[in-house]
Amino acid sequence: MNVIYTDNNATTRVADEVIEEMLPFFGGFYGNPSSMHTFGDRVGKKIRQARQKVADLIHADPDEIIFTSCGTESDNSAIFSALNAHPDKKRIITSNVEHPAILNLFKYLRDKKGYDVVLVPVDKKGHLNLDLLYDSLSDDTAIVSLMWANNETGVIFPIPEIAEKVTEKGILFHTDAVQAAGKIPIDVKDAHVDMLSLSGHKIHAPKGIGVLYVKKGIKFFPYLIGGHQEKGRRGGTENTVSIIGLGKACELAAQQLPIMNTQVKELRDYLQNQLLEKIPSVSVNGDLENRLPNTLSIGFDAVEGESILLMLDKEGICASSGSACTSGSLDPSHVLMAMEVPFKSAHGTIRFSLSHYNTKEEMDHIVKTMVPAIETLRAMSPFWKDGKLV
Amino acid sequence: MWEYTDKVKDHFMHPRNVGELKDANAIGETGSLNCGDALKLFLKVDENERIVDASFMTFGCASAVASSSALTEIIKGMTLDEAAKVTNGDIADYLGGLPKEKMHCSVMGKSALQKAIADYRGIQIMEKPGEMVCECFEVTDLEIIEAVKANGLETTEDVTNYLKAGGGCGKCLGRIEEVIASVKAEG
The missing domain is CATH 1.10.10.1100 (BFD-like [2Fe-2S]-binding domain)
Structure with a gap:
């Protein structure tokens, strides 16, 4: 069965060019980049090039790039570094729609370490309440961490504007740009951010490689203490193969940014409009304008997400749902709840996230599958009668 | 992804006895739209208190649909007394088991069945004490x-x-x- 992959905010296909770039370093070129011999430095040289390419994607200097194992490690490293830099400051600020890598870390710091955590809310469109955010900035604030774009809805926060306001008060600012990278332009110099997290597997590099950008002049305390790798800022022998792959992926992402905002965006809009046109009682979550070009979070009244996913799965279509239906918790995602998306559509929310590998034919197949799937599920739903929600 | 048995998948993709039962004389409802799953169970009970037909309408995940479908198959032909003894474990067993995080789906089936039986007999389900x-x-x-x-x-x-x-x-x-x-x- 052909796979139609529209779950690119979960993970992406490793680009063929990236695999080609990495292959020699799985095999013959196994040297340690730190070694004092030419054989090891063949790898060292490739890593220096990769670091440059990663830096180029976000307009940073190579010295400001630290390779980590994943986005979560980058997020944790940034926050713990800020807390170590300011042991006297007890307030930390984030939003209530963050990825668990930040949200659960902040809850841990609140519950176990006594930090005063401010969770800034969002409105129905997913926009951050900026007044509340700015009012909560205090002399006691160690760091503000906000995602650049939301993984579930694709809604983009105005990071350059926020970062400027936060940093001019002398407060550290970190952004989780895992979803934004490769989808919208990122310029760390222009954006005034002190630290920024990236993840390789969201931009067609392999899993297990992440990046933390730390602005020059910002005091950094390593999270993994060990050898001199990454200039002592992250111990542990480099994940050489993945770093080399990530370099290539960043080079490609920079080239493909215009495609993302034309071709991919058009496909996403086409899928959205077809679903809205062909299926009644459907609503799109989040701000339609201020949104990642590849992401569509769409709710179908009176049906449940997992059921829809399984119907899609039968046709080889990969997507995700906005709810986690388990015994402990039946609630829709914290993001949809924070946006006060009504239960009637929150439980039936599906996220389609596209990449440049998708085609119009695939979108047509998704629509062709979705129309009868929703009809079937609504036919058995006690909340659907005579073509409408009851 | 959940590890569903073939039987769960079969009852989700091809649910038995879906839809409103026009001449139902006992109905049991449980769950709500807000909760993420809900089941409305329809029974047709004859003068000997035997369930001659059963159907369901369910809003929920695959295991909720499969549990509802299984429930209707299990109870058809039973007397109400027999049906009253059906447990949520029986529903899960019929499906070859459910992931433990999904056991509440079978509990929902049991609850709707109890309510339908009470509905037929015209008895109020004993309210639990407290608020x-x-x-x-x-x-x-x-x-x-x-x-x-x-x-x-x-x-x-x-x-x-x-x-x-x-x-x-x-x-x-x-x-x-x-x-x-x-x-x-x-x-």
Whole structure:
């Protein structure tokens, strides 16, 4: 069965060019980049090039790039570094729609370490309440961490504007740009951010490689203490193969940014409009304008997400749902709840996230599958009668 | 992804007895749109209290649909007395088992069946004592107090993990916190 992959905010296909770039370093070129011999430095040289390419994607200097194992490690490293830099400051600020890598870390710091955590809310469109955010900035604030774009809805926060306001008060600012990278332009110099997290597997590099950008002049305390790798800022022998792959992926992402905002965006809009046109009682979550070009979070009244996913799965279509239906918790995602998306559509929310590998034919197949799937599920739903929600 | 048995998948993709039963004379409803799953069970019961037909309408995940479908197959042909003895374990067994996180789907089947039987017999289901706190999972304040005391539960998350209370729409979480606080205040 052909796979139609529209779950690119979960993970992406490793680009063929990236695999080609990495292959020699799985095999013959196994040297340690730190070694004092030419054989090891063949790898060292490739890593220096990769670091440059990663830096180029976000307009940073190579010295400001630290390779980590994943986005979560980058997020944790940034926050713990800020807390170590300011042991006297007890307030930390984030939003209530963050990825668990930040949200659960902040809850841990609140519950176990006594930090005063401010969770800034969002409105129905997913926009951050900026007044509340700015009012909560205090002399006691160690760091503000906000995602650049939301993984579930694709809604983009105005990071350059926020970062400027936060940093001019002398407060550290970190952004989780895992979803934004490769989808919208990122310029760390222009954006005034002190630290920024990236993840390789969201931009067609392999899993297990992440990046933390730390602005020059910002005091950094390593999270993994060990050898001199990454200039002592992250111990542990480099994940050489993945770093080399990530370099290539960043080079490609920079080239493909215009495609993302034309071709991919058009496909996403086409899928959205077809679903809205062909299926009644459907609503799109989040701000339609201020949104990642590849992401569509769409709710179908009176049906449940997992059921829809399984119907899609039968046709080889990969997507995700906005709810986690388990015994402990039946609630829709914290993001949809924070946006006060009504239960009637929150439980039936599906996220389609596209990449440049998708085609119009695939979108047509998704629509062709979705129309009868929703009809079937609504036919058995006690909340659907005579073509409408009851 | 959940590890569903072939039988669960079959009953989800090809559910038996779906839809409203026009001449039903007993109906049992449980769950709600807010909670993320709901089941409406229709029974046609003859003069000897035998279930001659059954159907369902379900909003929920694959295992909720499969549990509903399985339930209707199990109870068709049973007398109400026999049906009253069907447990949620019987529903899960019929499907070759359910993931443990999904057992509540079979509990929902059992609950709708009890309500349908009570509906036919015209009896009020005995209300649980105490004040209803969690409407999604029908948990009362007395049950929460008992669980908090017996197990030393401290947070709303503890209560949700233990009783499921608060794990649905979440609107009772504040009330659960109050109940926990009242137990603590008592010492």
